[in-house]
Amino acid sequence: MNPYILTILLFAMGLGTTITFASSHWLLAWMGLEINTLAILPLMCQSHHPRAVEATIKYFLTQATAAAMLLFASITNAWITGQWNLEFMSYSLPTTLVTVALALKIGLAPLHAWMPEVLQGLDLTTGLILSTWQKLAPFCLLLQINPSNTSLLLILGLASTLVGGWGGLNQNQLRKILAYSSIAHLGWMILVLQFFPSLTLLTLLMYFVMTFSLFISFKVNNSTTINSLSMSWSKAPIISSMVPFILLSLGGLPPLSGFMPKWLILQELTKQSLAPLATLAALSALLSLYFYLRISYAMTLTMSPNILLNALPWRLPSNQHTLPLAITTSLTICLLPLTPAIITLLTL
Amino acid sequence: MMYMMYFLLFGLVLGLAAVASNPSPYFAALGLVVVAGIGCGVLIWHGGSFLSLILFLIYLGGMLVVFAYSAALAAEPYPEGWGSWPVLGLMLGYLLGVVSVGTLFSSSMYDESWMVCDEFGEFYFVRGDMEGVATLYSSGGFMLAMGVWVLLVTLFVVLELTRGMSRGTLRAV
Numbered sequence: 001m002n003p004y005i006l007t008i009l010l011f012a013m014g015l016g017t018t019i020t021f022a023s024s025h026w027l028l029a030w031m032g033l034e035i036n037t038l039a040i041l042p043l044m045c046q047s048h049h050p051r052a053v054e055a056t057i058k059y060f061l062t063q064a065t066a067a068a069m070l071l072f073a074s075i076t077n078a079w080i081t082g083q084w085n086l087e088f089m090s091y092s093l094p095t096t097l098v099t100v101a102l103a104l105k106i107g108l109a110p111l112h113a114w115m116p117e118v119l120q121g122l123d124l125t126t127g128l129i130l131s132t133w134q135k136l137a138p139f140c141l142l143l144q145i146n147p148s149n150t151s152l153l154l155i156l157g158l159a160s161t162l163v164g165g166w167g168g169l170n171q172n173q174l175r176k177i178l179a180y181s182s183i184a185h186l187g188w189m190i191l192v193l194q195f196f197p198s199l200t201l202l203t204l205l206m207y208f209v210m211t212f213s214l215f216i217s218f219k220v221n222n223s224t225t226i227n228s229l230s231m232s233w234s235k236a237p238i239i240s241s242m243v244p245f246i247l248l249s250l251g252g253l254p255p256l257s258g259f260m261p262k263w264l265i266l267q268e269l270t271k272q273s274l275a276p277l278a279t280l281a282a283l284s285a286l287l288s289l290y291f292y293l294r295i296s297y298a299m300t301l302t303m304s305p306n307i308l309l310n311a312l313p314w315r316l317p318s319n320q321h322t323l324p325l326a327i328t329t330s331l332t333i334c335l336l337p338l339t340p341a342i343i344t345l346l347t348l
Numbered sequence: 349m350m351y352m353m354y355f356l357l358f359g360l361v362l363g364l365a366a367v368a369s370n371p372s373p374y375f376a377a378l379g380l381v382v383v384a385g386i387g388c389g390v391l392i393w394h395g396g397s398f399l400s401l402i403l404f405l406i407y408l409g410g411m412l413v414v415f416a417y418s419a420a421l422a423a424e425p426y427p428e429g430w431g432s433w434p435v436l437g438l439m440l441g442y443l444l445g446v447v448s449v450g451t452l453f454s455s456s457m458y459d460e461s462w463m464v465c466d467e468f469g470e471f472y473f474v475r476g477d478m479e480g481v482a483t484l485y486s487s488g489g490f491m492l493a494m495g496v497w498v499l500l501v502t503l504f505v506v507l508e509l510t511r512g513m514s515r516g517t518l519r520a521v
Contacts, residue, residue, distance in 0.1 A: 005508055012501040019494070028491075035498055042508035056509075 001046050012039035020137035025084045026074030030067060033137055037063040043126050055121025062114045069101035086144050095148035105138040108156045108186050109163035116179040127175055128215040131182050132208045139204055147194045160187025165287025172226045174218055177291055181250060184288045191281060192265045195272050198346045203261035210258055213246050213328040220320050229299045234311045242329050244296035249332045251289035257335035360386045361446055369439035372427035373419040384408050399477040
């Protein structure tokens, strides 16, 4: 793409998130979300492939619907209460509508159906931007509204963890697996939103770090299916040896950093006398763990039969910029001992 | 004069059902013209005359005309309208849905009014909508600049999406 256009679009994406972050008026928050949606559209269909175009259209339609619902909710709130402030939504209809609209924006179950197909149509970098940056603005809004109905957020969260686990089980396309992984993690974030919002922020940031390293590992290996991952050990053996740790961190196993959000969320849910819900959520994480293990099995733990020539790509120098991958992989693996410091830093 | 508003709103719902039920963009845009015109009438009723004028000029006279030309370029020789049974059935279904939801949620026909009443708590020197536009240009200057920038970005986005004619993202016309 023309570098000037790319600059303008990336700047607009930063602008949109910044506007939503800085806003206390509903119209301004909506405006930031719309700018984000608009600016990512050309990035999504840059390859001009029919599947990419279809993914772009699906993304645009769902995000526009969510933005329209957000607008209806804020106008209804303005009609009832006479003011447009984000934090002062006290009636249940606008608050519920806003929650459902933001759930559609980020892809929580049962409003998740667009996510796997949209991610499947994109290349890994754009999919990364979609999975990480585009979630920041809606979460900023979710953290600021007072939830009207306790069970709505819990149902959204539990359904997302279950759907994210079960949906990813039969996939061999990596981008769809990453989409279902995103849905599951978003479910964990929403579960604890009304009890301890700092944990939502913690889970979000940890998810960003973990999924960044996974996306970039797949990008370095240029693989989008599990089959091509099985032949990728020779391209960069060190990445192949680190990816199982990233995957197990995503699955939430101690002593990796992915354990940190799940542990703290389970503790908070138990403190709120929601122990059965905590048990269900922990069991649903097992479903996700299965397909993370399957990926690491194909990539690292088994060597597929191959000719000797395909074991040699590591000898060739690579032009990939892997410093961000190195940083995020280290963070994904080693951050658990810093849990108290991170909690203190993120206390809202 | 309540009957006037009643007929306007009735026509609005009819037009909305027409927009939703027609698969062909010609008839849907025609429904949209009706809806926008009636919406302008409702707006004038509530005192927003300037806003209604802008709506007519820009929405109907600008955007809808461009849409009509673009739809005419992507012409279909036999557009399907209310003449065919599936479309008419869909239209009647939507109207039935609206009526049933309306009767479900209304306590009675005589207690509550379906119209919004304006309350004049204070006296204003200028009309609300014109003052809004003036405020946008004075104290809302930063947001105006932001809006202008966003419109420019939208232009670039649309140009990027439609670049390349037949090799591009959208099918060539």
